[in-house]
Amino acid sequence: ILNVEQSPQSLHVQEGDSTNFTCSFPSSNFYALHWYRWETAKSPEALFVMTLNGDEKKKGRISATLNTKEGYSYLYIKGSQPEDSATYLCAFRRQLTFGSGTQLTVLP
Amino acid sequence: SAVISQKPSRDICQRGTSLTIQCQVDSQVTMMFWYRQQPGQSLTLIATANQGSEATYESGFVIDKFPISRPNLTFSTLTVSNMSPEDSSIYLCSVGGMDTEAFFGQGTRLTVV
Numbered sequence: 001i002l003n004v005e006q007s008p009q010s011l012h013v014q015e016g017d018s019t020n021f022t023c024s025f026p027s028s029n030f031y032a033l034h035w036y037r038w039e040t041a042k043s044p045e046a047l048f049v050m051t052l053n054g055d056e057k058k059k060g061r062i063s064a065t066l067n068t069k070e071g072y073s074y075l076y077i078k079g080s081q082p083e084d085s086a087t088y089l090c091a092f093r094r095q096l097t098f099g100s101g102t103q104l105t106v107l108p
Numbered sequence: 109s110a111v112i113s114q115k116p117s118r119d120i121c122q123r124g125t126s127l128t129i130q131c132q133v134d135s136q137v138t139m140m141f142w143y144r145q146q147p148g149q150s151l152t153l154i155a156t157a158n159q160g161s162e163a164t165y166e167s168g169f170v171i172d173k174f175p176i177s178r179p180n181l182t183f184s185t186l187t188v189s190n191m192s193p194e195d196s197s198i199y200l201c202s203v204g205g206m207d208t209e210a211f212f213g214q215g216t217r218l219t220v221v
Contacts, residue, residue: 034210036210043213044200089150091151096153101150
């Protein structure tokens with residue numbers, strides 16, 4: 001059984017704040033780490049697929065880093081906006097095993 | 109990329125009944141995946157649907173409870189059989205996610221009363 005853990009479980013931030021959350025996963029037999037954003041009543045949407053230790057990817061105000069040796073990835077959001085409010089999921093390995101997500105609420 | 113149309117988007121069902129969820133993909137794909145998210149839990153893979161062969165079920169999921177059809181390379185159905193309140197979940201179909209990003213349907217929010 002693979003354990004993919006995300007923290008925190010939920011987070012409230014003020015508009016304009018920067019924030020980050022963590023995904024931890026088994027460091028052995030690493031294949032890939034995915035990040036998804038899931039807004040209510042919509043499909044989960046891919047943010048990043050990360051495969052290399054030390055990878056850092058960026059999409060607008062959102063970025064992610066990957067450490068495969070210690071088994072963690074960070075997702076950063078700079079200058080949070082209300083439209084960033086969603087559940088952020090990470091998923092591990094070739095057959096995706098998901099964490100339980102971080103529910104982010106950005107308060108105007 | 110892939111666009112997946114999933115329906116119904118939500119339903120409220122009586123216990124003991126069955127619900128069939130449909131997913132239509134805009135391109136041919138070898139494998140389609142069915143997930144469930146129970147309240148407060150992570151997305152959990154139910155099974156992988158392959159065209160031309162029986163679906164492959166994950167531990168804890170059985171064909172009698174979650175029969176799957178895959179009649180062609182663009183369509184699949186998942187049936188939730190003999191439902192109980194514990195089956196209340198969001199069900200998602202998906203393609204990709206092996207070497208590249210996964211694409212998901214809009215989800216089916218099921219409530220069993």
